[in-house]
Amino acid sequence: MFKKSFKYGLAVLGSCGLALTLWLVIYMIRPLPMVSETIGLQIPAGASVRGIADQLVSAGVLKEPYSFLAVVKLTGSGSRLQAGDYALNAPLQVLGLIDVLKHGTFDQLKLQLTEGKTFSDFRQKLAQMPGIRHETQHLSDSELMELVSGEAKPPEGWFFPDTYFIDKQSSDTEMYKRAYQKMTQYLSAAWETRQSGLPYKTPYEALIMASIVEKETGVEVERPQIAGVFVNRLRLGMRLQTDPTVIYGMGSRYRGNITRRDLLTDTAFNTYTRSGLPPTPIALPGLASIQAALHPANTKALYFVANGQGRHVFTSTLQDHNKAVRAYQLKKH
Incomplete structure (x- = not known):
């Protein structure tokens, strides 16, 4: 047996x-x-x-x-x-x-895509990169996005800022697709774990907010606070009134500073003259800003002002905000 x-x-x-x-x-x-x-x-x-x-x-x-x-x-x-x-x-x-x-990546070209830069900056940088095949220079932004994503949508914000390595003689199309795919993957994953009750209807609206946060501060610990202020304003129906959106809407007219006239001149991106989010992102946000937009700080603050030392002062009333503005201006002058 x-x-x-x-x-x-x-x-x-x-x-x-x-x-x-x-x-x-x-x-x-x-x-x-x-x-x-x-x-x-x-x-x-x-x-x-x-x-x-x-x-x-x-x-x-x-x-x-x-x-x-x-x-x-x-x-x-x-x-x-x-x-x-x-x-x-x-x-x-x-x-x-x-x-x-x-075979590793020892004989590859390096491209550094920095947080807060625009799609225009990215496209110019890639167009000037030697050693790769430039196949997209004749394409408009819409045509390029259709090639990369299958949809002729505005390109701003859709490319993840990171350090990329690319084989010599590879095409620029490949680089665009990699940066786009990385952003869509990160954004999708972050959206699935988002805080409840946020005033965004779509991941794209969160991407727009992340781009504003990215431009408002380079201090990582402040990003959730900045996002918290803007989320509070959206919930209350207040205008965002954020300078980086005005600057983006000015385009080539921006020369390094903005005036009161600029703040009052209406564009599609001017959040002093228009309510809600701007129509597209205003920069390429990094992962920390995406996470901040989807996990804003629980704060009562509705205002913030730069303190002249690389940080911001946050306040919940207009009266306190005006005091902070005067205090900063006195220090500055």
């Missing part, structure tokens, strides 16, 4: 091994189920093979990590996967993916 059971067990193991081998072969020759044509991936130094696999799942390159891990182990590639910033292009098979990850 024992001999029969043992022989049956061996037969089952043999058939399972054959099925597993066949499954791995099929997995290795099929294109990976990438969620988009180009996916950016940044692997930090010291990342484990499992950590890399989980990143690939989060980025939309893989549906699950275990098949990838099995192939890595089978090919003995685990110790050869390298940190770096990658642009993965479909169609891509798992062996091709492993080969890409084994």
Whole structure:
């Protein structure tokens, strides 16, 4: 009886091994189920093979990590996967993916996209970048957005500020797609965990608010407070009255300062003359500003003024705000 059971067990193991081998072969020759044509991936130094696999799942390159891990182990590639910033292009098979990850990013070009800059700044910087193929210079902003996102929408705010590495002779289209995809991923994830009761109907409205927060302060701990003030104003139907929106609406007319006349000159972006949010973002916000817009501070403040030392004074009444303005002006003059 024992001999029969043992022989049956061996037969089952043999058939399972054959099925597993066949499954791995099929997995290795099929294109990976990438969620988009180009996916950016940044692997930090010291990342484990499992950590890399989980990143690939989060980025939309893989549906699950275990098949990838099995192939890595089978090919003995685990110790050869390298940190770096990658642009993965479909169609891509798992062996091709492993080969890409084994070569790192040592001979790549670097692009620094800074928080608070505009899409126009980004486009100009990328157009002047040597070593890549410039395929989009003849496109209007709307045409470029249709190419990148499939929709001819305003481009401002839709590109995530970060440090990017790009292979030499890659196209500028690839760079735009990576920055756009990164922003949509971060914005979507942040929107899902947003604070309840916020006065935004869509993630895009939150992106607009994040861009205003980004331009109002470079001090990270102040961003939730700034957002809290503007959220309070929206809830009360008060105008935002924020200078960066006026400056953005001025465009090339802005020469470094704004006057009372500028504040009273109506544009689509002038939040002194118009209620609610401006029609589009006014800059490229970073993750901290996005989080602040979606998790504003619980505050009663409705006003703030720069204190001349890189920070702001927050107040809840117009009377206190005017006192703060006078105090700052006295110090300044």
